[in-house]
Amino acid sequence: MPESRGHAPAARWGGAGRTAPGARAAPVPVVTGIMGPMPDPTAPIADRPAHPGIVPSPWIARFAHLIAEGSRVLDLAAGEGRHARFFAARGCAVLAVDRDAAALAAVADLPRVETRPLDLETGHWPLPGERFDAIVVVNYLHRPLFPHLFAALAADGVLLYETFARGNEAYGRPSRPDFLLEPDELLRLVAGRLAVVAFEQGHVAGAERGAVVQRIAAVGPGRAWPQPLLPAPPGG
Numbered sequence: 001m002p003e004s005r006g007h008a009p010a011a012r013w014g015g016a017g018r019t020a021p022g023a024r025a026a027p028v029p030v031v032t033g034i035m036g037p038m039p040d041p042t043a044p045i046a047d048r049p050a051h052p053g054i055v056p057s058p059w060i061a062r063f064a065h066l067i068a069e070g071s072r073v074l075d076l077a078a079g080e081g082r083h084a085r086f087f088a089a090r091g092c093a094v095l096a097v098d099r100d101a102a103a104l105a106a107v108a109d110l111p112r113v114e115t116r117p118l119d120l121e122t123g124h125w126p127l128p129g130e131r132f133d134a135i136v137v138v139n140y141l142h143r144p145l146f147p148h149l150f151a152a153l154a155a156d157g158v159l160l161y162e163t164f165a166r167g168n169e170a171y172g173r174p175s176r177p178d179f180l181l182e183p184d185e186l187l188r189l190v191a192g193r194l195a196v197v198a199f200e201q202g203h204v205a206g207a208e209r210g211a212v213v214q215r216i217a218a219v220g221p222g223r224a225w226p227q228p229l230l231p232a233p234p235g236g
Contacts, residue, residue: 056086057138059162063198063217065230066158067092071133074152077120077140081107087136088112095132120145127152134158141179150193155222159194161186162215165201171210186216194218197227 056064060083067073069091075084078096080103088094094113098104101117108115118126125148133154141163153159166182169175187199201214219227 054080054082054085056083057162059200059215059217060086060136060138060160062230062232063158063160064090066160066197066217066219066227067134071158072131073134073136074127074132076135076137076145076149078107078115079103081110081113081115083136083138084113084115085110087134092134095127095130097127132157134160137161137163139163141181143178146189153194153220155220157220157223159190159216159218162213165212165214167203167212171212180212181214183214186214190216190218194220195223195225195227197229 064086067087067090071087071092073084073087073092073094075081075087075094075096078084078098079100081096084094084096084107088107088110092112096104096107096113096115097118097120098115099117099119104115104117107113116126120126121142121144123144125145127148130152131154132152134157135149135153137149137160139162149159164174164180165185166177166180168180174180181201183201187196190196195218197217197219199216201212203210203212219225
């Protein structure tokens with residue numbers, strides 16, 4: 001079946017509840033890792049889990065400490081909102097954006113989450129003039145959006161980005177170059193704009209098959225340097 005553009009799973013693959021067009025297969029895990037024991041419910045809000053059973057990407061969880069409680073977070077191509085849940089539970093105000101209104105409904109009633117069903121690939125940025133303290137993107141790639149993302153990020157903001165990369169075609173979809181980052185592409189995109197806190201690229205194991213991914217954590221020039229690093233979680 002040919003891959004399609006837009007927010008079809010070929011472009012945004014592996015998120016909660018997303019499958020190939022016409023398919024019923026379970027979502028393919030992109031990275032392995034665990035979140036560890038559930039914290040005490042009396043712990044500070046920034047230490048609480050997002051939502052039982054809905055686990056964020058280990059990469060996003062590992063660098064979530066860069067995003068302060070109260071930050072305005074854009075969850076781009078949010079799907080059913082696993083990262084919107086996660087950051088809202090940490091006390092952030094989250095705008096979850098996706099073309100799929102039915103998927104966004106899963107988090108539409110959550111405190112501190114605003115949802116907007118928007119098509120991100122019309123050629124026009126749908127959030128003109130809006131600014132965010134952090135932007136989170138997982139398993140989605142539409143290259144024309146990068147200039148808009150950088151413009152929408154606060155001077156001391158945080159970009160957490162993780163998606164598939166070249167070489168993933170050996171393991172399945174997505175396999176089209178439009179949906180796969182080139183080696184070091186995220187590094188080149190942020191060069192001269194953001195300071196890199198962490199970057200990884202390569203093969204990761206999955207429960208059903210492997211994948212090739214690329215991921216970055218970067219901060220704006222207004223952010224104090226250096227940034228704190230936390231140990232990687234087991235399997236992360």
